[in-house]
Each structure stands twice: as structure tokens, then as C-alpha cells.
Amino acid sequence: MSALLIPKKAFPLEYYPMPSDKKWAVLYATWCGSTRDAALWISEGMDGIANVFDVRENPDLSGYEHIVIGGAIRAGVTSQLLHEYLEKNKDMLKSKIRGYFAVCGNMMQPVGPEQTAAFIENHLARICGVSNVLSKVFLGRITFGLMEPDVRKQMQSFPGMKDYDNLKRPECMAFGKEVLATV
Ligand SMILES: Cc1cc2nc3c(=O)[nH]c(=O)nc-3n(C[C@H](O)[C@H](O)[C@H](O)COP(=O)(O)O)c2cc1C
Numbered sequence: 001m002s003a004l005l006i007p008k009k010a011f012p013l014e015y016y017p018m019p020s021d022k023k024w025a026v027l028y029a030t031w032c033g034s035t036r037d038a039a040l041w042i043s044e045g046m047d048g049i050a051n052v053f054d055v056r057e058n059p060d061l062s063g064y065e066h067i068v069i070g071g072a073i074r075a076g077v078t079s080q081l082l083h084e085y086l087e088k089n090k091d092m093l094k095s096k097i098r099g100y101f102a103v104c105g106n107m108m109q110p111v112g113p114e115q116t117a118a119f120i121e122n123h124l125a126r127i128c129g130v131s132n133v134l135s136k137v138f139l140g141r142i143t144f145g146l147m148e149p150d151v152r153k154q155m156q157s158f159p160g161m162k163d164y165d166n167l168k169r170p171e172c173m174a175f176g177k178e179v180l181a182t183v
Pocket of ligand 1: 029030031032033034035036072073074075076077103104105106107139140141142147151155
């Protein structure tokens with residue numbers, strides 16, 4: 001009986017509410033998940049037509065025509081895995097990049113041109129070798145319970161550091177809508 005419940009082939013579950021022939025993808029790198037939520041909400045702003053990928057899946061994005069790339073910020077940069085993926089797939093991605101985003105803490109202060117320069121213009125756009133596309137830096141979250149133990153200890157030792165949630169779904173959705181309108 002229990003054998004009947006075991007599927008013959010396991011498929012990765014895709015969160016892809018509105019399949020579309022427009023072939024949009026959002027690629028993200030996260031440690032604690034706020035950037036995953038931002039990526040999903042960006043897709044939701046596109047009425048759900050973008051497929052959303054964690055860079056740890058090492059996705060094959062060659063079949064997509066329009067790609068949005070984003071990463072969480074630690075120590076001023078996105079993850080090493082994202083750098084490696086972008087370097088490795090640079091030629092394939094070059095003509096498809098339509099937007100960048102970053103998710104940061106910024107000491108709970110509002111973000112401005114300084115963060116766009118640091119995380120987008122001088123970072124993601126440089127790695128990809130593509131600039132002049134829409135970009136957005138979002139404020140993210142701190143959730144001590146989701147951090148690696150050593151990182152949690154280090155973060156908790158900063159005076160005034162606490163759990164917070166500054167990520168805003170409407171901002172992410174608005175960015176998705178805006179990027180979609182560029183094509
Ligand atoms: C170890 C660590 C280092 C961080 N470094 C920075 C930083 O340099 N600049 C910044 O603005 N935010 C920094 N943050 C805040 C994160 O960018 C923020 O929590 C973000 O929401 C994390 O995204 P994630 O949940 O997708 O991993 C740091 C957070 C941690 C845990």
C-alpha cells in the first residue's frame with residue numbers, strides 16, 4: 001500500500017503561478033530567506049509570470065529571455081556562490097539582464113544612492129558587465145533564529161542589534177511591475 005504513495009520520479013516543486021511565453025526568471029541568493037521573499041514578490045508584481053530560482057540550484061537559465069538578478073548583502077557584498085554563477089554564465093546572461101536588486105540591513109536606516117552605488121553599480125552590474133538596467137535596493141530582515149550559530153553570536157554582540165523586518169512586499173511588487181514594463 002505504502003508503495004503506491006511513493007512517486008516514481010521526483011520533480012522539483014516550482015513556484016510559478018502563471019506560466020507565460022514571455023520567459024522571465026528571477027535569480028536570487030539568500031542566507032536567511034528575505035531575498036527569496038523579495039524575489040517571489042518581484043515575480044508577483046509581474047502577475048506571477050517569472051520563474052524564481054535560488055542560485056544554489058545552479059539553474060539553467062539559457063531558455064529564459066528576461067532575467068532579474070538579486071542578492072542578500074553580507075559584509076557589503078552578495079554571496080560567493082552568486083559571483084561564481086554570474087561569472088560562469090556571463091556570456092549567456094549578458095543580453096537577458098533586465099534588472100538588479102539587493103536586500104540589505106543598512107543599520108535599519110533608509111537606503112539611498114550610496115547603497116545603489118555600492119551594491120548594484122559597483123558590484124552586481126560590474127560582475128555581470130551589464131549596466132543601465134533598472135535596479136532597486138530593499139531593506140531586509142534580521143532573524144537571529146535563522147542564522148548559523150557563529151553568525152548569530154556575532155550579530156547579537158552588536159549593540160542595538162535586534163530582530164527586525166523592514167522588507168515590504170508592495171515595494172518588491174512595484175519593482176517587478178516596473179521591470180516588466182521595460183520590455
Ligand atoms: C553576517 C551579516 C552581515 C551583514 N552585512 C551587511 C552589510 O554589510 N550591509 C548591510 O546593509 N546589511 C548587512 N546585513 C544585513 C542583511 O543584508 C539583511 O539581514 C538581509 O535581509 C539578509 O538577507 P537574507 O535574509 O536574504 O539572507 C548583514 C547581515 C548578516 C547576518
